[in-house]
Amino acid sequence: MSRNTVAGWSFILPNFLGFAALTLLPVVVLFYVAFTNWNVFGVAEWTGTANFRRMWDDASFWTALRNTVYYAVFHIPLTLAAALGLALLLNRKLRGVRFFRTVAFFPYITSIVAIAVVWNQLFSPEYGPINALLGAVGVDDPPGWTASSTWSMPAVIIVGTWRYMGYYMLLFLAGLQTIPAQLYEAAETDGASPWQRFVHVTLPGLRTTTFFVTVLLTIESFKVFDLILVMTGGGPGQSTLVLSQYIYQKGFEENQFGYASAVSIVLFAICFGITVIQFWVNKRRNS
Amino acid sequence: MKRAIPAVISAATALTLVLAGCGGGDEPVDPNAPVTITLAGWSLSSTPEFKTLADGFKATHPNVTVELKEYAAGNDYDTQMITDLAAGTAPDVYVMKTLKNFYTYQSGNQLLDVSDVTSGLGSVPALASYQVDGKAYAVPYRQDSWVLFYNKDLFAKAKVAPPDGSWTWDDYTDAAKRLHTGLKGAGSNATGAYQHTFQSTVQGFALAQTPNADLLSGDFGYLKPYYERSLDLQATGAQPTFGTAKTNKLTYQAQFGKQQSAMLLMGTWYVATLLNQRQSGDADKFQWGIAPAPQFDKSTTGTSATPVTFGDPTGLGINPKISKSKVAAAKEFLKYVAGPDAGKALAGIGITPAQATDAVTATLFGLDGVPQDDLSKFAYAKHTTKPENPVSKHTAGLQNLLNETHSAILSDSKGVDAELSKAQSRAKNEVLNQ
Numbered sequence: 032m033s034r035n036t037v038a039g040w041s042f043i044l045p046n047f048l049g050f051a052a053l054t055l056l057p058v059v060v061l062f063y064v065a066f067t068n069w070n071v072f073g074v075a076e077w078t079g080t081a082n083f084r085r086m087w088d089d090a091s092f093w094t095a096l097r098n099t100v101y102y103a104v105f106h107i108p109l110t111l112a113a114a115l116g117l118a119l120l121l122n123r124k125l126r127g128v129r130f131f132r133t134v135a136f137f138p139y140i141t142s143i144v145a146i147a148v149v150w151n152q153l154f155s156p157e158y159g160p161i162n163a164l165l166g167a168v169g170v171d172d173p174p175g176w177t178a179s180s181t182w183s184m185p186a187v188i189i190v191g192t193w194r195y196m197g198y199y200m201l202l203f204l205a206g207l208q209t210i211p212a213q214l215y216e217a218a219e220t221d222g223a224s225p226w227q228r229f230v231h232v233t234l235p236g237l238r239t240t241t242f243f244v245t246v247l248l249t250i251e252s253f254k255v256f257d258l259i260l261v262m263t264g265g266g267p268g269q270s271t272l273v274l275s276q277y278i279y280q281k282g283f284e285e286n287q288f289g290y291a292s293a294v295s296i297v298l299f300a301i302c303f304g305i306t307v308i309q310f311w312v313n314k315r316r317n318s
Numbered sequence: 319m320k321r322a323i324p325a326v327i328s329a330a331t332a333l334t335l336v337l338a339g340c341g342g343g344d345e346p347v348d349p350n351a352p353v354t355i356t357l358a359g360w361s362l363s364s365t366p367e368f369k370t371l372a373d374g375f376k377a378t379h380p381n382v383t384v385e386l387k388e389y390a391a392g393n394d395y396d397t398q399m400i401t402d403l404a405a406g407t408a409p410d411v412y413v414m415k416t417l418k419n420f421y422t423y424q425s426g427n428q429l430l431d432v433s434d435v436t437s438g439l440g441s442v443p444a445l446a447s448y449q450v451d452g453k454a455y456a457v458p459y460r461q462d463s464w465v466l467f468y469n470k471d472l473f474a475k476a477k478v479a480p481p482d483g484s485w486t487w488d489d490y491t492d493a494a495k496r497l498h499t500g501l502k503g504a505g506s507n508a509t510g511a512y513q514h515t516f517q518s519t520v521q522g523f524a525l526a527q528t529p530n531a532d533l534l535s536g537d538f539g540y541l542k543p544y545y546e547r548s549l550d551l552q553a554t555g556a557q558p559t560f561g562t563a564k565t566n567k568l569t570y571q572a573q574f575g576k577q578q579s580a581m582l583l584m585g586t587w588y589v590a591t592l593l594n595q596r597q598s599g600d601a602d603k604f605q606w607g608i609a610p611a612p613q614f615d616k617s618t619t620g621t622s623a624t625p626v627t628f629g630d631p632t633g634l635g636i637n638p639k640i641s642k643s644k645v646a647a648a649k650e651f652l653k654y655v656a657g658p659d660a661g662k663a664l665a666g667i668g669i670t671p672a673q674a675t676d677a678v679t680a681t682l683f684g685l686d687g688v689p690q691d692d693l694s695k696f697a698y699a700k701h702t703t704k705p706e707n708p709v710s711k712h713t714a715g716l717q718n719l720l721n722e723t724h725s726a727i728l729s730d731s732k733g734v735d736a737e738l739s740k741a742q743s744r745a746k747n748e749v750l751n752q
Contacts (some may be wrong), residue, residue: 177564
């Protein structure tokens with residue numbers, strides 16, 4: 032072994048040991064546990080694919096999967112649009128632009144519990160200011176928001192979008208800085224309208240950032256947990272029950288760690304599959 | 319190099335945790351030697367019962383020290399305890415905080431057989447909850463039961479007759495509505511009743527009182543009349559809606575303590591809470607009383623009958639990994655906590671012990687601020703208390719799905735029948751077949 036190799040390993044090893052003990056090993060164990068019946072105490076009983084077959088007939092699993100997809104399908108484009116819009120707005124030379132950028136980023140660093148409490152009060156069907164406002168503009172039958180099984184998911188999506196748009200805005204702002212100003216000058220000289228400049232200069236220039244943001248956003252959306260847990264607890268009924276919460280419920284509330292692990296693998300497979308597709312599509316576009 | 323430091327710390331912490339799990343070993347048995355047993359508790363600064371039990375035991379067993387180990391409160395208690403038991407780092411004696419998880423501990427061989435302790439305890443009804451195949455695995459030290467708390471001042475203001483122990487649920491519903499109208503007429507915003515968002519406030523009573531109701535049968539038809547009455551109360555404004563309570567994070571303590579509602583269905587633990595909150599100023603000072611929970615029908619009403627209600631015991635069990643030299647002391651401690659002395663000590667801080675005796679009632683009603691009327695004493699001392707969570711492999715799963723059913727029915731109901739039939743089919747397909 033060369034001196035460089037030894038030095039390299041000595042740098043990597045301490046970090047790798049932590050990673051191996053706290054991430055790698057649990058993941059490997061998870062894959063094993065998914066094929067067992069295990070309640071934490073004693074030995075896990077090997078049951079083969081029984082947990083996966085059980086999932087097939089489990090209506091709650093399908094409800095959680097549907098809800099997760101519902102959240103992702105709306106949360107991803109909405110957040111993408113809001114973050115990009117904010118980034119474009121705050122990429123100009125404005126008075127107090129730094130203040131506005133901070134304000135936009137603020138929800139991301141605010142405690143999720145505080146967010147849930149405040150938004151739940153805003154959404155209160157009888158006393159909340161949102162419905163008061165809707166009433167004032169002539170909406171006779173305002174939504175029940177988090178107290179209604181039809182409106183609870185839209186309510187959560189609105190809050191989710193509000194919370195994360197600041198973070199992705201920062202990424203877009205960084206991306207916007209990399210687009211050479213000359214391209215805009217050239218486009219302007221050629222008589223391109225603001226819309227044309229956006230479509231033909233900004234969007235292509237942001238392609239790498241957009242791809243990166245979409246991948247992050249997709250993974251984040253599919254494993255949404257804390258926001259829903261503190262806002263609605265999955266309810267009313269099962270209207271906002273998502274996969275990660277279902278995993279928590281089966282594992283930590285009902286001590287069915289084998290089944291919870293199996294559902295985790297499905298969630299992992301979904302995230303992994305979609306990410307691979309996104310990379311593949313991106314690669315084809317680039318070539 | 320800086321990045322390596324957290325990793326080294328993490329690895330070292332993990333290693334320490336692993337090694338901590340390997341410690342121990344049996345110490346030589348000496349009955350007179352000083353012994354220290356560890357006891358799990360939660361929120362030690364605001365939950366005095368653990369220290370009361372430890373100090374009370376020390377008074378009669380000077381060679382035994384009970385050392386408290388603090389755990390998370392709420393549902394996290396069980397998660398943390400299960401983790402510690404699995405890792406071998408749990409305390410010698412630990413609390414069965416909810417009956418729902420007793421099955422997990424017992425079937426996972428995490429409780430020592432304590433039948434020899436319970437055989438000497440006499441008649442403690444809650445003992446049965448901790449028995450499996452004729453053997454006892456824990457002893458109860460608390461037994462709360464659900465009763466009706468009511469605000470005498472608000473009843474007078476609304477000119478409605480207060481409860482007299484003869485109420486069925488229809489009487490309760492009727493009173494709540496009349497209170498609502500009366501209070502409104504008197505210029506008060508208080509509601510007639512407040513049923514908190516817990517599933518217990520509806521399902522606990524329905525299960526305990528309905529003849530032949532059985533949680534584990536997966537047949538939930540017995541819940542229907544109880545939900546219909548709750549929905550009726552919400553619709554008439556006699557109690558805050560489920561949505562309002564959830565979205566505004568209403569607490570039952572403030573709702574009753576700050577005189578926002580004239581009646582509150584709650585467990586007897588609320589006596590201690592209300593007394594403390596009156597002292598700290600978190601609750602108003604007003605005339606209040608306790609009445610038996612409203613009944614399924616007239617057959618269990620009146621002070622000559624025994625009202626039926628529900629409530630799970632809170633118990634203590636012994637970790638089987640305890641060193642042999644400490645087992646005798648731990649069993650003595652269990653004998654003490656379920657006995658009359660601990661009962662009086664607990665009643666002295668407003669807690670309802672497992673063994674209800676006249677002395678316990680006298681101690682609790684001797685506390686400053688507790689109502690002195692006969693109905694309150696009757697409601698506190700006399701009832702048949704059935705468990706909310708009958709011990710079974712399926713209890714946790716069934717209660718989880720019934721909790722979802724509860725919020726579905728009380729929010730924007732698709733109809734009680736439709737939701738109950740969905741719950742029944744889910745119970746059959748997702749829980750009872752496992």
